Amino acid sequence: MKIQLKPSANPVPDVERRERVSAPGFGKYYTDNMVVANWSEADGWSDAELVPYAPITLDPATAVFHYGQEIFEGLKAYRQADGGVSLFRPQENGARFARSAARMALPELPVEDFVATVEALVKQDAGWVPNNPGESLYLRPFMIASEVGLGVRPSNAAMYLLIATPAAAYFNAAKPVSVWISTEYVRAAPGGTGEAKCGGNYAASLVAQKAAAKEGCDQVVWLDAVERKWVEEMGGMNLFFVKGSGDKATIFTPSLTGTLLPGITRYSLLTVAKDLGYNVEEGMISVDQWRAGVASGEITEVFACGTAAVISGIGEAKSAQGNFTIGDGKPGPITMKLREHLLGIQHGTVADAHGWMKRVL
Ligand code: PLP
Ligand code: COI
Numbered sequence: 001m002k003i004q005l006k007p008s009a010n011p012v013p014d015v016e017r018r019e020r021v022s023a024p025g026f027g028k029y030y031t032d033n034m035v036v037a038n039w040s041e042a043d044g045w046s047d048a049e050l051v052p053y054a055p056i057t058l059d060p061a062t063a064v065f066h067y068g069q070e071i072f073e074g075l076k077a078y079r080q081a082d083g084g085v086s087l088f089r090p091q092e093n094g095a096r097f098a099r100s101a102a103r104m105a106l107p108e109l110p111v112e113d114f115v116a117t118v119e120a121l122v123k124q125d126a127g128w129v130p131n132n133p134g135e136s137l138y139l140r141p142f143m144i145a146s147e148v149g150l151g152v153r154p155s156n157a158a159m160y161l162l163i164a165t166p167a168a169a170y171f172n173a174a175k176p177v178s179v180w181i182s183t184e185y186v187r188a189a190p191g192g193t194g195e196a197k198c199g200g201n202y203a204a205s206l207v208a209q210k211a212a213a214k215e216g217c218d219q220v221v222w223l224d225a226v227e228r229k230w231v232e233e234m235g236g237m238n239l240f241f242v243k244g245s246g247d248k249a250t251i252f253t254p255s256l257t258g259t260l261l262p263g264i265t266r267y268s269l270l271t272v273a274k275d276l277g278y279n280v281e282e283g284m285i286s287v288d289q290w291r292a293g294v295a296s297g298e299i300t301e302v303f304a305c306g307t308a309a310v311i312s313g314i315g316e317a318k319s320a321q322g323n324f325t326i327g328d329g330k331p332g333p334i335t336m337k338l339r340e341h342l343l344g345i346q347h348g349t350v351a352d353a354h355g356w357m358k359r360v361l
Contacts, residue, residue, distance in 0.1 A: 176315025301332030
């Protein structure tokens, strides 16, 4: 796949762009350009085009509007200490995008093409990468079924798009997140699409998110669909539990049972925690074990992690069975240490021991 460049002739003026980048929010502003590529069953992938950011026009009978055949990714470009720009593990996002495509009967975009489009957009719109630690340029690659027709079948055409938005962390690092443990709804069942990053998973989660908000909570914690007792993940983040404290602490996360999204932050933190000398463990944890562990003091910290969320401490958990506070309700020391270390790698101030960063500029 070649990338043809037709960058915006009318970029956002420098002064305005700098204002937007200095107070980015999340998904509030979009950069000057985007990438588009089309696939058809007959011809495969077209070349990708880097074009001015603009609305797209689709026939109302386009498949994605009716049957939700869509996948997406989320990754970030980080300003480096020396002023350069690097991506964090883009090949991993490319590989997951290909797995999501296979699950949703969409065409696979080769990982090297995925990464090349991300690099091209970041290079073109580098002026949109924020400068503050913890802020970044969030890249959103996605693919939609673009065949026109109402037959329920895998689409014979698809469109790949890539957009970018300057981003602060999804949550304020100092403010702990409160969670609602949903026993009424499930996110993903065995054999379903929980492992894939497809829009449908998020659409189905929104009613529970609404219920969480009604209970005064920021996020939903999902349980397994079969027994409704094993803790899986959150709406857009994986979960970690800290057992014990100090150097001997164990960093525990729910196993990838096939219904959780295999987070790249999760996977990276298992390595970072080991590098920092902690024990790491993957396994099953029930809500009762979580509650009892907090009550006995065995579980000292709980945090959520993901590309958008970075690492956020969880202060309080609520459910139909009652509420409990974790530790003193504030993000714990190990949560903050892991956060600083990971952000340090991402911004180039901590050694990149595993070759995770891909320099773009
Ligand atoms: N779980 C869900 C449901 C998500 O949407 C995300 C975000 O992408 C994650 C976990 C964390 O994944 P990652 O660390 O790759 O961003
Ligand atoms: C991400 O962290 O990239 C996510 O996709 C989470 C959420 C914004 C959907």
